[in-house]
Structures are given as C-alpha cells and as structure tokens.
Amino acid sequence: MNQICCLNPGCHNPSVPEHTQFCPNCNVDIVTLKDRYRPIKSLGSGGFGKTYLAQDIDKLNTQCVIKQFAPQITGTNAFQKAKELFLQEAQQLQKLGEHSQIPTLLAYFEQDNRLYLVQQFIDGANLLQELKNQGIFSELKIRALLQDLLTTLEVVHEYGVIHRDIKPENIMRRRSDGKLILIDFGASKQLQGTVITGTLVGTFGYASLEQMQDGKVYPASDLYSLGASCFHLFTGVHPWQLWQEDGYGWVKNWRSHLQKPINSDLGRILDKLLQKDYQQRYQSAQEVLQDLNRPQIPPTVPYQHPQVSPSQPLKIKSSRRGFLQVAGLFFGGVAVSVVGQNLLKNHPDKPIPKAETLTPPVKEETVTPSPIEKTAQLQQTLTGHSGGVSSVAYSPDGQTLASGTGDKTIKLWNPLTGELLHTLSGDSNWVSSVAYSPDGQTLASGSWDKTIKLWNPRTGELLDTLSGHSYSVYSLTYSPDGQTLASGSGSGDKTIKLWNPRTGQLLQTLTGHSNSVVSLAYSPDGQTLASGSHDNTIKLWNPRTGELLQTLTGHSNGVYSLAYNPDGQILASGSDDKTIKLWNPLTGQLLQTLTGHSWTVSSLAYSPDGQTLASGSGDKTIKLWNPLTGQLLQTLTGHSSSVLSLAYSPDGQTLASGSGDKTIKLWRLRFIALTHSKLR
Structure with missing residues (x-):
C-alpha cells in the first residue's frame, strides 16, 4: 500500500497509509499537492522550510523532491528576502535544469497559502556522507571530482549564475552512474555584469572573503568554495574549524593538514583556487580545467656544462642511486657526451682524456630537461619451463618468485640471482594461477x-x-x-x-x-x-x-x-x-x-x-x-x-x-x- 505524510511544517510527519484523511500526530488534513505530488516522508528542514521525498502520480509514481517554503524567520524584510530566494531557486533550476548534472525543475506553485517547488529526485549520497562512510579522498578521486564538477560549473557560470553555496553537502554522487550532481540553488544569484552585490549568504569556511565581507561574488567565488570543498574531502578537516581559529589565514597553511604529500600539479591548482584575493584565483572553470588537463612539464632551467680544467683529468663514476656523477654534477642516466658514455661502458675506472682533447661546445643554450620518471630496463631472463608462463607471484619478502606454467609445474626462483630453487610437481594439467599467502608461509596453485x-x-x-x-x-x-x-x-x-x-x-x-x-x-x-x-x-x-x-x-x-x-x-x-x-x-x-x-x-x-x-x-x-x-x-x-x-x-x-x-x-x-x- 502507498504511503503519505502530512505537510504541516511543525509536525514530525509520520508516514501513514495513502487514504488517511488526518495526520495522527497533528490532526492536520493530509493532501496530495496539485492532485499529483504525493509526499512520502520528510527528508529534512532548514531556514526556508522543509524538504520531502514524494511520488509523481502522473509519472507512474516516479520519485521526486518537494521543497516547502515555510521560513522560520520574523520581520517583513527578512520574510520577503527569503521568499525572493525561494523563487530564485525555481528560476535557476528552470534555466539550468536541462543539464544532466543539475536537478530538473518539475513544478513551482502555491497551495494552501504556502509555496512549493518540486524537483527531480537524485538517488545517491552527498560527498560529506561519502567522506564519513569511505574516508578521505585520494588524489585521483579529487582530480575526478574537479574534472566532473568543473564542466557543470562552467555551464552554470555561462548562464550568468553564481551558486554561492558550493560545499560537500551540496554535491551528490548519483548512484546510477557515479556522476556528481550540483544541488541546492537556493542561495544562487544571477550575475549582473561581472559582479554580484547582494545579501551576505554562504557557509563559513567554504565561502570566500569577498562573499562574506562585502556580499560581492564572482565566478572565482564559486571556485574558492570548490577548492575549500576539495580540501575538506582530501584531509577530513572541516574548513570551518580552521576559519574559526585563523579566519582566511588558514588557506596559506592548508598543506600542513595533509596526511601525505600531494602531487605538485594538483597542489598548485588547489593553491590557486584558495587564494584569499579573488583576483589571484582562477577566473573561470575553464582555466582550472586547462591546468588540470595540462601534461606535466617541468620548469625551464638553464643548462651549464661542467667546467673542466685543461690540466686536470675528469673522472666519471657510477653513483649508488644509478645516476652518473660527473665532476660533482648529476645527469640522470645520460653521460655528458658519447665519449664519456663509451668510456664508462668500456673502462669504468679510467679517467676521461683531458678537456682539450674533447671538442668543446661553441655555444650553450637554455634547454628544458625531460621529467624525472620511472622507466624499466631488462635485467635478466629466467628460462627452464617447457610451457607458457601463465602466472608469476613474488613472495611477500621479495626473496622468491613463483611461476606457474603449461608444463604442469611450479618453479621457485631467486629473483636476485636467477637461481632455480625448487620445482613443484603434482598438478596433472596446466598451472594457470599461483598466489602467495600474505604471511608467505603458503603458496596456492590453481590448475586446469x-x-x-x-x-x-x-x-x-x-x-x-x-x-x-x-x-x-x-x-x-x-x-x-x-x-x-x-x-x-x-x-x-x-x-x-x-x-x-x-x-x-x-x-x-x-x-x-x-x-x-x-x-x-x-x-x-x-x-x-x-x-x-x-x-x-x-x-x-x-x-x-x-x-x-x-x-x-x-x-x-x-x-x-x-x-x-x-x-x-x-x-x-x-x-x-x-x-x-x-x-x-x-x-x-x-x-x-x-x-x-x-x-x-x-x-x-x-x-x-x-x-x-x-x-x-x-x-x-x-x-x-x-x-x-x-x-x-x-x-x-x-x-x-x-x-x-x-x-x-x-x-x-x-x-x-x-x-x-x-x-x-x-x-x-x-x-x-x-x-x-x-x-x-
């Protein structure tokens, strides 16, 4: 049987069978809005009123959300302002709701002397809930968040709308596809020219200085809030706590709250999002996306040839870190010249000839070194199996390598020396998989x-x-x-x-x-x-x-x-x-x-x-x-x-x-x- 609840904002709204006439808690009439939207249960309340989960009867009981305007404020001016903001949310949703990552406005109307806004229901959890349930976000997850949300924010700003209340609670992850949905446009404002001046709204810790101090907001103001949200999700530290202690000074030291080092490129992006002065921040979502998607390129540095005395030989030797040490300078993996490379390869202990025997460079130019990165080089090849090697596994201490193959055996190797330690026989067909127990005491093998x-x-x-x-x-x-x-x-x-x-x-x-x-x-x-x-x-x-x-x-x-x-x-x-x-x-x-x-x-x-x-x-x-x-x-x-x-x-x-x-x-x-x- 379908359920329904009353819409009395002062009631705790118990759910009752659909055809119940009066609320058993407050005795108020139970109604279906517009004979179409049936409230099921209360989802929460705020300064403007209550929010309800509902069903759209005309659309096969599709779930939707009813927002009820019942502000808990006094005074004509405050009430009028709250009413304007409620209408404003409906207008913004009407404008932006065609975007797949912004809730669609279904209806806006007055009934029984109260205003109602009906919007698309998003099945999912907000990012604050996700943080509580799953722990702090990884770098990759923060990057994915920025990539996803910035494309939405870019559209919002193109329509001349500033959200003014971006925070983890207002970002939902849709369960069906994992996409991030930007919700709650109740504080949003239409941009007039390049700046909005208006009522002070926003959430301390997430809202920018200009927003909370002067009521002025720009696209860069939303980007600050996005940066503060990323900080919260990345560290688990609520920016409100830091704001209470240090005002906006906390943004200078946000890295001190990291649990582990951050990638330098992502760090620079968050640095710029969190600039106290809005003019020093990114000015558009597109600018952030460009930095986010830019290949990592190291800064250009001048290259200087080592100074070689004509009367003194220069020795090259291998360093313990795998670099080549040349006259006290390090060049990752590449000798200063082909002559030097050949000397190192063929005569590692002999000095390079005196500098005058080498052809000196005529001109030095500033160059950009390649990034430092991992590469792999073939060290050795282990042979002994008579069938294809379908599985390899290292022991937890790294001292042994196991291999399972089509020759029905498992071989255990010393990976440092290449020595064959054991051959395990007993399977009657191809050994397709091998796995060490975490304590290294047991080796499991799966066979055809x-x-x-x-x-x-x-x-x-x-x-x-x-x-x-x-x-x-x-x-x-x-x-x-x-x-x-x-x-x-x-x-x-x-x-x-x-x-x-x-x-x-x-x-x-x-x-x-x-x-x-x-x-x-x-x-x-x-x-x-x-x-x-x-x-x-x-x-x-x-x-x-x-x-x-x-x-x-x-x-x-x-x-x-x-x-x-x-x-x-x-x-x-x-x-x-x-x-x-x-x-x-x-x-x-x-x-x-x-x-x-x-x-x-x-x-x-x-x-x-x-x-x-x-x-x-x-x-x-x-x-x-x-x-x-x-x-x-x-x-x-x-x-x-x-x-x-x-x-x-x-x-x-x-x-x-x-x-x-x-x-x-x-x-x-x-x-x-x-x-x-x-x-x-």
Missing part, C-alpha cells in the same frame, strides 16, 4: 585439473589439495588478512569459491557470471572481491556475506585481468577488447579508458606506490602507464609471445613478466631524467 593445491614454498611439500570446482581453475587470490582464498573457474562451472586455506573448508560459492571467471582481485581492505569474466562484466562482491554489490559493464569482450590500486580507490580491468578501464569501485563510475595495445590485455599490476600501472598483452608487449593522467610512459619489448602475467616486487624496484614464450623476464625500474643540450 580442477583443483587447488597448497604448498610449503620453503620445503616444496604439498600441504593440501582443494577439490570442488567442476571445471578448470583459472584464477586465485588471497584476502589481505590471509583468512580466505578465492578461486574462479571456467565455463563449465562459472563460479567463485571461497575457502578457508588453513582447514581446506569450502566457505561459500558465489554465482552470477554467465561465463568463465578468469580474474579475481581483493580490495586492499578486504571488504570487496572483484571478479572478471568472459561474459564481459566485472562483478563486485561482499566476500563475507556473498552479496553481489554491483556489476560493472563497459568492456565489449572478456575481462582477463583485474588490479586494485594500493589505496583501493581505483580498480583497473584489462580486456580482450584491447583496452584497460579504470573504475571507481565504490560508485561503479568509469573514470577513463586506456588504449594502445593491439591485442588482449591479459595481465595488470599496480606498482606498490600506485604511481605506475603495468599491462601485459597478446601483442607481446608490456606498457607502463601513469594511472593518474592515462599517459603511456614506456613500452617494453623483448618477449616473443603473449605476455600472460605480471608481478611487481614488494619494493617496487622490479617487474616480473611471464610469457607464452616459456620465459620470465625481470625488468629493473629506475628513475631517469634525460638531459639534452644543443651543440653547434
């Missing part, structure tokens, strides 16, 4: 023989065999606490099974995929298990209850690989459609799609610091990406067949890759800064 085997990696002893799948086991992953082992199976099974690895007990079976489950990944907090399937979907599960939380769709072919970033804010997926997609696993929002591979993306791995995402493909290459910007950093070539598996060492210094060419390659990661000089 439908079983999971648990090994002692120090002795090579087989500890247990887990049976229960009716088809090949394609994927394995331990929960972060090591209490659960998850396994995914092929098309004849299509299930995920959760095991107690200590007892071998099957805890539960998760069903829902319509094809093979080929990839699994636990979130770092262990609260979510992600599964990728040949049915083109990713499913997110609550591993404690077995509840399916949501299904992510967007890939046009099977999902072969999954990887969470270290803080759990991003889930990467690799597919047979040749793309990598980055998702917000909390909302299901697709953040970006990385393209560049020409074949199936069969493996993914985040570096321990989360700054690099590695992808392996059937195109025989490994690509290194900046997951914050989507920039392709480097393509590694060397394998002669598909790259089937990837794993970073715990210290992030080495990337292991397993391939259909039966080899494992170890790539050494290092920081370089290529320095160029023009000689003429």
Whole structure:
C-alpha cells in the first residue's frame, strides 16, 4: 500500500497509509499537492522550510523532491528576502535544469497559502556522507571530482549564475552512474555584469572573503568554495574549524593538514583556487580545467656544462642511486657526451682524456630537461619451463618468485640471482594461477585439473589439495588478512569459491557470471572481491556475506585481468577488447579508458606506490602507464609471445613478466631524467 505524510511544517510527519484523511500526530488534513505530488516522508528542514521525498502520480509514481517554503524567520524584510530566494531557486533550476548534472525543475506553485517547488529526485549520497562512510579522498578521486564538477560549473557560470553555496553537502554522487550532481540553488544569484552585490549568504569556511565581507561574488567565488570543498574531502578537516581559529589565514597553511604529500600539479591548482584575493584565483572553470588537463612539464632551467680544467683529468663514476656523477654534477642516466658514455661502458675506472682533447661546445643554450620518471630496463631472463608462463607471484619478502606454467609445474626462483630453487610437481594439467599467502608461509596453485593445491614454498611439500570446482581453475587470490582464498573457474562451472586455506573448508560459492571467471582481485581492505569474466562484466562482491554489490559493464569482450590500486580507490580491468578501464569501485563510475595495445590485455599490476600501472598483452608487449593522467610512459619489448602475467616486487624496484614464450623476464625500474643540450 502507498504511503503519505502530512505537510504541516511543525509536525514530525509520520508516514501513514495513502487514504488517511488526518495526520495522527497533528490532526492536520493530509493532501496530495496539485492532485499529483504525493509526499512520502520528510527528508529534512532548514531556514526556508522543509524538504520531502514524494511520488509523481502522473509519472507512474516516479520519485521526486518537494521543497516547502515555510521560513522560520520574523520581520517583513527578512520574510520577503527569503521568499525572493525561494523563487530564485525555481528560476535557476528552470534555466539550468536541462543539464544532466543539475536537478530538473518539475513544478513551482502555491497551495494552501504556502509555496512549493518540486524537483527531480537524485538517488545517491552527498560527498560529506561519502567522506564519513569511505574516508578521505585520494588524489585521483579529487582530480575526478574537479574534472566532473568543473564542466557543470562552467555551464552554470555561462548562464550568468553564481551558486554561492558550493560545499560537500551540496554535491551528490548519483548512484546510477557515479556522476556528481550540483544541488541546492537556493542561495544562487544571477550575475549582473561581472559582479554580484547582494545579501551576505554562504557557509563559513567554504565561502570566500569577498562573499562574506562585502556580499560581492564572482565566478572565482564559486571556485574558492570548490577548492575549500576539495580540501575538506582530501584531509577530513572541516574548513570551518580552521576559519574559526585563523579566519582566511588558514588557506596559506592548508598543506600542513595533509596526511601525505600531494602531487605538485594538483597542489598548485588547489593553491590557486584558495587564494584569499579573488583576483589571484582562477577566473573561470575553464582555466582550472586547462591546468588540470595540462601534461606535466617541468620548469625551464638553464643548462651549464661542467667546467673542466685543461690540466686536470675528469673522472666519471657510477653513483649508488644509478645516476652518473660527473665532476660533482648529476645527469640522470645520460653521460655528458658519447665519449664519456663509451668510456664508462668500456673502462669504468679510467679517467676521461683531458678537456682539450674533447671538442668543446661553441655555444650553450637554455634547454628544458625531460621529467624525472620511472622507466624499466631488462635485467635478466629466467628460462627452464617447457610451457607458457601463465602466472608469476613474488613472495611477500621479495626473496622468491613463483611461476606457474603449461608444463604442469611450479618453479621457485631467486629473483636476485636467477637461481632455480625448487620445482613443484603434482598438478596433472596446466598451472594457470599461483598466489602467495600474505604471511608467505603458503603458496596456492590453481590448475586446469580442477583443483587447488597448497604448498610449503620453503620445503616444496604439498600441504593440501582443494577439490570442488567442476571445471578448470583459472584464477586465485588471497584476502589481505590471509583468512580466505578465492578461486574462479571456467565455463563449465562459472563460479567463485571461497575457502578457508588453513582447514581446506569450502566457505561459500558465489554465482552470477554467465561465463568463465578468469580474474579475481581483493580490495586492499578486504571488504570487496572483484571478479572478471568472459561474459564481459566485472562483478563486485561482499566476500563475507556473498552479496553481489554491483556489476560493472563497459568492456565489449572478456575481462582477463583485474588490479586494485594500493589505496583501493581505483580498480583497473584489462580486456580482450584491447583496452584497460579504470573504475571507481565504490560508485561503479568509469573514470577513463586506456588504449594502445593491439591485442588482449591479459595481465595488470599496480606498482606498490600506485604511481605506475603495468599491462601485459597478446601483442607481446608490456606498457607502463601513469594511472593518474592515462599517459603511456614506456613500452617494453623483448618477449616473443603473449605476455600472460605480471608481478611487481614488494619494493617496487622490479617487474616480473611471464610469457607464452616459456620465459620470465625481470625488468629493473629506475628513475631517469634525460638531459639534452644543443651543440653547434
């Protein structure tokens, strides 16, 4: 039976059956507005009145929101001003409501001597609730917020409207697509010329100095509020607390409240958004977007050649950090000249000839060094398998590398020396997946023989065999606490099974995929298990209850690989459609799609610091990406067949890759800064 509640602003509005005539609490008539909008329950109240969740009877009971004008103020002038603002909100929604990220105005009318505004219902939570439920935002999440909201704010300002009350409570994340919706235009104002002068409105801490001091607002005033909102979400510190202590002086020291260092580019953007003087801020949303999307380019610095005395030889030696030290100067990875490079390579302990024997530069020019970034170089190749290497995994201490292959064996290697330590035999078919327990005491292997085997990696002893799948086991992953082992199976099974690895007990079976489950990944907090399937979907599960939380769709072919970033804010997926997609696993929002591979993306791995995402493909290459910007950093070539598996060492210094060419390659990661000089 449908429910209804009374609209008496002084009542606590209990919900009652639809045909109830009088409110049992206050005895006021219960009505449906305009014989169309049926109030269901109160959502809250404010200075202007109350807000109700309602149903639009004429639209098959579609949910909507009723705002009731019942201001708790006295005095003719104050009442009139409040009434103007209420009408103003309706006018702004009428103007802006065609935008998909601003609520649509459905109606504005007077009934029973009260004003009502009816608008689109947004199913979701505001960002303050999201902060409380999920914790502080990551840099990537803040960037995504800015990218999403600034495009909306750009349209709002183009219409000459200043919102005047941007804060986390007035930004909602729509549950259906994860998009950010800007709500509550009750304080908004129409721009007259380039500035608005009017009543002092806004929220202390989020509102700019000019807004709270003089009542003047500009587009830059909304941008200040956006910056203050980002600060709150990024730190968990309410700017009102800082405003009480230091007024607007808090914006100078906002970085002191960070829990970890911030990317310099994002830091500069927030610095400019939070300038006390509005003229020093960004003047438009478009300006912020341009900075947000600008490739990272280091500042131009003058390059100076080292001064070499004609009578004194200059020695070059390798530094412990992998740089080349030249006369006390560092040049990341590149010697000062080809002569110097050859000397270092062939005679590392011999001095460079005296300076007069080298051709001196005629003219020095100012140059821009390349950014310092991670690159990878092939360190060694491990051989010994007679089948394709489908899975590689580092032990938690980084001292051992395990590999599972088509030759039905598992090999354990010393990744520092390349020495083969053990060969584990016992599977009767292809070993498709290997995974270390978080304490490193157990190694699990999944096989096409439908079983999971648990090994002692120090002795090579087989500890247990887990049976229960009716088809090949394609994927394995331990929960972060090591209490659960998850396994995914092929098309004849299509299930995920959760095991107690200590007892071998099957805890539960998760069903829902319509094809093979080929990839699994636990979130770092262990609260979510992600599964990728040949049915083109990713499913997110609550591993404690077995509840399916949501299904992510967007890939046009099977999902072969999954990887969470270290803080759990991003889930990467690799597919047979040749793309990598980055998702917000909390909302299901697709953040970006990385393209560049020409074949199936069969493996993914985040570096321990989360700054690099590695992808392996059937195109025989490994690509290194900046997951914050989507920039392709480097393509590694060397394998002669598909790259089937990837794993970073715990210290992030080495990337292991397993391939259909039966080899494992170890790539050494290092920081370089290529320095160029023009000689003429």
